[in-house]
Amino acid sequence: MRGWILDLYPGNPGEMVVWLKLENGEAVRLVDRWSPSIYIGTDTKSDFEVPLQALRNDFVWTRAVQKRERVTDTGESEVVEAKLKDAKKTQQVAGRIERLGPFGTFRLYNADVPPGQSYLYEHDLFPLARCEVEQDGGRLKWELKDDVQDYDYILPNLRKVKLDVEVVKEGKLAHFTDRIDSITLKGDDETITIDGRSEADKLLGLVRAIQDADPDFILTRDGDTFLFPYLIKRAEATGVAGRLTFDRDGTIMKLPSKGGTSYFSYGRVHYKPSAMKLYGRIHIDTNTSFTYFEAGFEGLFELSRICRMPLQTCSRASIGKALSSLQFYHASKIGLLVPWKPTLVEHFKDRNELLMADRGGFIFEPKVGVHENVGELDYSALYPSIMYRKNISAETVRCQCCPDSDNRVPELGWNVCKKRAGIVPQALKIIVEKRLGYKKKMDAKGADYDKYNERQAALKWIGVCSFGYLGYSNAKFGRIDAHIAVCAWDRKILLDTSRIAERRGFEVMHGIVDSLWVQKEGADREDYLELKAEIEAETGFAMSFEGIYKWVAFLPSKVEPGIPVLNRYFGAYQSGELKVRGIEARRHDTPLAFTRCQMDILRVLAQADTVAEAKQKVPECIEIFLRYAKALACHEVPASELAFTTNLSKAPEEYTAMTVQHAAVKQLVGEGATLHAGEGIRYVITDYKGKDSKRVAPLDMIKDETKYDSERYIMLLAETCSSVLEPFDSGCTAAGLMSSYEASRSGTLD
Amino acid sequence: MGRTIPSFRIAEAQEAVEWRSFRKALPREDRTLFDEMLGSARLYTSASSAAIRTSKFEGMTMAIIFHHYRMLMRAVGAASGAKPREGNG
Numbered sequence: 001m002r003g004w005i006l007d008l009y010p011g012n013p014g015e016m017v018v019w020l021k022l023e024n025g026e027a028v029r030l031v032d033r034w035s036p037s038i039y040i041g042t043d044t045k046s047d048f049e050v051p052l053q054a055l056r057n058d059f060v061w062t063r064a065v066q067k068r069e070r071v072t073d074t075g076e077s078e079v080v081e082a083k084l085k086d087a088k089k090t091q092q093v094a095g096r097i098e099r100l101g102p103f104g105t106f107r108l109y110n111a112d113v114p115p116g117q118s119y120l121y122e123h124d125l126f127p128l129a130r131c132e133v134e135q136d137g138g139r140l141k142w143e144l145k146d147d148v149q150d151y152d153y154i155l156p157n158l159r160k161v162k163l164d165v166e167v168v169k170e171g172k173l174a175h176f177t178d179r180i181d182s183i184t185l186k187g188d189d190e191t192i193t194i195d196g197r198s199e200a201d202k203l204l205g206l207v208r209a210i211q212d213a214d215p216d217f218i219l220t221r222d223g224d225t226f227l228f229p230y231l232i233k234r235a236e237a238t239g240v241a242g243r244l245t246f247d248r249d250g251t252i253m254k255l256p257s258k259g260g261t262s263y264f265s266y267g268r269v270h271y272k273p274s275a276m277k278l279y280g281r282i283h284i285d286t287n288t289s290f291t292y293f294e295a296g297f298e299g300l301f302e303l304s305r306i307c308r309m310p311l312q313t314c315s316r317a318s319i320g321k322a323l324s325s326l327q328f329y330h331a332s333k334i335g336l337l338v339p340w341k342p343t344l345v346e347h348f349k350d351r352n353e354l355l356m357a358d359r360g361g362f363i364f365e366p367k368v369g370v371h372e373n374v375g376e377l378d379y380s381a382l383y384p385s386i387m388y389r390k391n392i393s394a395e396t397v398r399c400q401c402c403p404d405s406d407n408r409v410p411e412l413g414w415n416v417c418k419k420r421a422g423i424v425p426q427a428l429k430i431i432v433e434k435r436l437g438y439k440k441k442m443d444a445k446g447a448d449y450d451k452y453n454e455r456q457a458a459l460k461w462i463g464v465c466s467f468g469y470l471g472y473s474n475a476k477f478g479r480i481d482a483h484i485a486v487c488a489w490d491r492k493i494l495l496d497t498s499r500i501a502e503r504r505g506f507e508v509m510h511g512i513v514d515s516l517w518v519q520k521e522g523a524d525r526e527d528y529l530e531l532k533a534e535i536e537a538e539t540g541f542a543m544s545f546e547g548i549y550k551w552v553a554f555l556p557s558k559v560e561p562g563i564p565v566l567n568r569y570f571g572a573y574q575s576g577e578l579k580v581r582g583i584e585a586r587r588h589d590t591p592l593a594f595t596r597c598q599m600d601i602l603r604v605l606a607q608a609d610t611v612a613e614a615k616q617k618v619p620e621c622i623e624i625f626l627r628y629a630k631a632l633a634c635h636e637v638p639a640s641e642l643a644f645t646t647n648l649s650k651a652p653e654e655y656t657a658m659t660v661q662h663a664a665v666k667q668l669v670g671e672g673a674t675l676h677a678g679e680g681i682r683y684v685i686t687d688y689k690g691k692d693s694k695r696v697a698p699l700d701m702i703k704d705e706t707k708y709d710s711e712r713y714i715m716l717l718a719e720t721c722s723s724v725l726e727p728f729d730s731g732c733t734a735a736g737l738m739s740s741y742e743a744s745r746s747g748t749l750d
Numbered sequence: 751m752g753r754t755i756p757s758f759r760i761a762e763a764q765e766a767v768e769w770r771s772f773r774k775a776l777p778r779e780d781r782t783l784f785d786e787m788l789g790s791a792r793l794y795t796s797a798s799s800a801a802i803r804t805s806k807f808e809g810m811t812m813a814i815i816f817h818h819y820r821m822l823m824r825a826v827g828a829a830s831g832a833k834p835r836e837g838n839g
Contacts, residue, residue: 356802358755363796491800560785563792 001028002132002145004156005125006216007280008310010035010087010115014060018119018140019248019280020133021156021216027248027280033138035060035087036118038094039337041069041079041107048080051097051106058093060085068336069107071344071395071423071477076335079109087115094340109337117325120308121332127304127311128155148305149430151437151452155301160217161210162186165227172701173671174226176233185209200238203231210246216281218246223285224316228276229255248280260676272678275316282311289315291322291458298451299458306430306459319465320472326462327427327477336423338476346480347398357412357484362494364511366554366564370611370727374509374519374571375528376546376579377535379493380439381432382514384463385541386489387470387482388432393422394470394479409485410492416485423477428466435459436542490514493539500535510554512566517552524548547573551611553727555583570724572606584720591713593641594720597628601724611728618729622740625721629741632710632717639708643682643699651677658692660685666693667701688712714741758799761806762791790817 003020006027011017016034021027042048052062060083066076084090094111110118120126123142130146130153146153166181167174183194183206192213194205210218220227232253235244244253256274276283284292284300291300292315304314307322308329314322328338349357379385386392391407396417399405407416438456442449469475471483490513497516498508504527506518520527525548532545552571557563568582578599584590585598601621608614631637646661652669654677655662664683668675670693675681682699688709689695697706718737725732756764766788773784791798791813798809 351804352802354754355804358753359799360753360757362800365793365796560789560792562786563789 001030001134002130003028004128004130006128006156007282007312008116008119008127009279013086013088016087016115016119017249017279018133020131021158023156025157025159027214027216029248029280030133030135030140031138032119032140034119035084036090036110036113036115037081037083038090038111039065039067039079039081039109040097041077041109041337042105045078047101047105050100052080052082054100055082055093055096058085058089059083066335067109068334069109070339071331071336071393072399074401074420079337090115098340104343108340111340113328113338114310114313116310116313117308117328118332120310121329126306126308127314128153128301129305130154149434151434151441152448153305158217159213159215160188160219160297161213161215162219163206163223163227164221165230167230171671173668173673174230175672176230177237180231180234185213187213187215198238199234200240203235203238203240204243206231207243207245214248218278218281218283220283220285222287223283224273224276224288225260225285228253228283246281247278251279275312277312282315284312284315290318291315291461294461295458296454298454302455303458303462306434307462319461320469320475323427323462323465323469324476326431327423330423330426331477334423334426342474342476342478344394344479353412357481357488359491360487361490361513362511363513363566364494364498364508364516366510366517366566366569368554368556368562368564370551370553370614371509371519372549372551372611373521373523374517374549374552375506375523375531376549377497377516377518377528377532378544378546379514380542380544381435381460381463382490382493382541383467383486384428384432386486386493387422387466388425388428389540390485390489391416391418391422391425392470392482392485392489393424394477394482396420396422396425397479397482397485409488411488412485414481414485422482424466424470424482428463431459431462431466435463493541496539497535500538501531504531504534506531509552510569546579547575547577549579550574550606550609551614552579553724555723555727558723570602572602572608576606578602578606583723589645590720591642591644593628593632593637594717596641597624597717598720598724600624601721605724605728615728618725618732621721621725622732622737625717625725625737626741626744629714629717630744632713633745635707635710637713639684639697639702639706640699642684642708642713644685645680645682647680648675648677651675658695660688660696663693663695664698667696668698671701685709685712714738758806758809759792759795762795762798762810765806765810787814790814793817 001020003022005018006021007019009017011031014033014035016032018030018032019027020030040048040051062080062082064078065081067079068076069079084093090111094108097106098108100106125131125142125144126148129144132143132145134141164184168179168181170178180199180202183202185192192209194202194209196202196205232241232244232255235241242252245251246253258274260273273288286292291303300311300315303322304311307314307325309317309322309325331338397409398414399417402415402418405415405418407418408414409416435456438452442452467486470478470486471480472478494511494513498511501508501516501518506520508516509519510517528545528548532543536543549571553569555565555568557565570578570580570583572578580586580602585595601624604617604621604624605614608617648665652665652675655665660683664681665675668681683696684699684702685695686697686707686709687695715738718741719734721737722732722734773781776784791810794813794816798813801809801812803809
């Protein structure tokens with residue numbers, strides 16, 4: 001049998017179910033007699049007897065094997081491999097073993113590697129891999145006809161449908177008690193609307209429609225948080241819950257036993273809902289899938305293949321989880337175990353060493369103001385390249401085996417292993433090389449440009465995340481010393497780069513970690529390309545020349561004028577293309593109408609070839625502001641385009657002061673919504689100066705007659721416009737723009 | 751894991767807070783000048799961070815002295831008719 005691996009998951013105890021998509025379009029369910037192993041390490045051999053006796057009924061068999069227990073180990077040691085009877089009980093069994101003695105008595109490994117991933121690692125397979133498979137008794141014999149390194153791999157024709165449900169709302173928000181109005185299933189060729197007589201008819205009609213269409217992918221918006229839980233609740237209410245199945249396995253849909261989780265990351269609280277997974281089909285919630293949002297289907301396919309994660313898991317996984325899976329695969333290939341609870345600590349440092357070591361990448365403060373003829377040079381995937389090329393990994397930095405290594409961390413002098421490639425560089429090799437390969441293919445600007453672009457975008461995110469993961473406390477193979485080493489290399493590279501530029505007569509205008517803005521009077525493209533070539537030759541790292549700006553504005557702090565702020569700039573390249581970073585138009589919480597207004601102004605400014613010309617364009621830009629302001633005053637801008645977006649920083653009951661966020665939360669909760677810390681809400685300001693929760697209206701509760709606070713919105717719009725106009729005209733502060741608005745309004749009235 | 755030592759940018763802000771009482775004792779017009787002086791240290795944050803001093807005050811002080819020297823040289827250059835050397839500030 002020949003086909004592509006579509007989905008896999010543990011079935012009955014001792015079984016792995018694999019769905020194969022055949023060349024004729026059919027999907028076939030295969031069962032392999034297989035279950036995962038966990039590994040147990042102890043300091044004293046006799047201790048092994050305790051768990052092996054206590055949990056003997058949970059194991060198929062146990063045996064002593066030689067494995068690398070810790071990532072820092074240079075040799076193997078004896079551990080016990082325990083083959084589990086039930087893959088779904090892996091962590092439960094591990095927990096019971098751990099509790100048999102004081103913490104540390106039993107060291108447990110591979111206990112939280114998802115079984116589907118373990119199966120793929122063990123058989124050297126990956127999702128959407130083209131394979132030949134034979135059934136041999138209860139076992140499957142796989143022959144891989146694909147290569148994860150390939151760029152132009154063949155994929156099957158995958159059927160995709162979008163599922164949407166219209167709700168008859170009894171209140172302002174949709175509730176699980178509300179009836180179903182209609183259900184639509186939209187495929188590539190046709191849209192099916194299911195609007196039977198009763199709700200039960202509609203639900204059973206949906207079950208039949210999905211069976212008939214037999215899609216491989218079902219796409220929903222909020223399928224994890226609302227749509228599927230809602231359908232389950234309606235099926236329960238109408239007595240058809242026992243017939244509600246949407247997958248190929250015939251599994252009856254059930255609400256997840258666990259709720260979602262709130263977590264804190266990079267200064268923000270996030271919320272991850274429980275997954276509503278299907279079996280044999282892939283459910284993608286487009287509202288919660290980061291990979292799908294950032295890199296589309298092709299990015300998801302690429303990430304799933306490279307990181308060897310089932311498609312449905314990969315669509316919901318954070319990039320860190322995907323990167324971990326890639327590392328686990330490489331660990332499995334070299335006999336390195338994955339610690340359940342990593343205990344690797346950082347090397348001791350005295351005060352002076354810590355001061356020197358614990359710093360980030362290098363930054364040159366921007367020269368505040370608008371500048372002409374500035375060129376931008378960016379290093380390509382600098383941090384992953386440093387890790388890969390300099391062999392930076394938890395076990396290689398300050399290793400015991402190479403104290404005299406000539407690979408040393410700049411400034412700190414730490415030795416880096418010369419004898420073996422680290423687990424992190426091994427995992428990153430394919431990411432760095434394949435992304436470069438896809439980018440080269442994109443240069444041809446052929447028919448597959450978008451496909452390659454989505455795939456490289458997914459790989460880019462792995463690269464971005466890989467550096468942070470080195471210093472993440474829950475990373476299985478992370479250690480802060482490796483994280484520090486990458487920063488030290490970055491500082492050296494950026495400083496060396498600036499010296500090369502200065503040597504060639506360029507002035508450094510700004511530099512952030514892996515990007516440099518330089519200026520030289522009369523320099524043209526050739527001069528910049530020569531500079532790039534010299535930098536690459538001296539540093540050994542690849543750069544891209546982004547272009548020459550006709551003008552670029554590096555912005556000051558809004559609170560302290562004159563003080564530069566990092567990563568807040570905008571400019572127009574000689575091609576006319578705009579680059580915008582850190583200002584309102586780039587922020588995800590800015591109302592759509594404000595983004596549109598600011599970008600309209602920037603497009604007018606981008607027509608100017610010089611700063612002097614841009615200054616002459618300011619009156620035209622002020623007119624744009626006035627046009628938008630007047631539309632706000634007349635309530636011509638739809639409220640939906642004025643919604644602010646924010647993530648809840650705490651649970652609803654923890655809010656005290658009546659901030660606009662709290663006002664929105666209070667109304668939503670009052671309407672029966674269940675909110676968690678980290679969940680996003682959208683609201684429109686209706687009475688900013690008001691004292692109660694009516695200061696705002698949540699977007700989901702807005703009606704046609706809802707009036708927004710136009711006065712407040714015009715003030716905020718003036719602030720947004722001043723961000724891009726003030727650098728060209730000091731009179732264009734928010735107050736200055738408001739004066740122009742007042743003057744124009746009184747002029748209109750006259 | 752994560753960082754043990756705050757970045758110099760954060761440390762500078764903390765230092766400014768620690769001089770709040772000094773600032774409070776100044777007349778209104780001098781308070782603005784004081785803020786500007788402390789703010790000038792922020793023009794050289796990366797250099798102060800690279801200096802690796804155990805006291806963040808040392809890095810800030812060197813930055814302020816250097817900024818004053820640069821402003822002075824610029825003023826001298828302007829007074830003597832020479833082209834001022836460009837830079838931040």
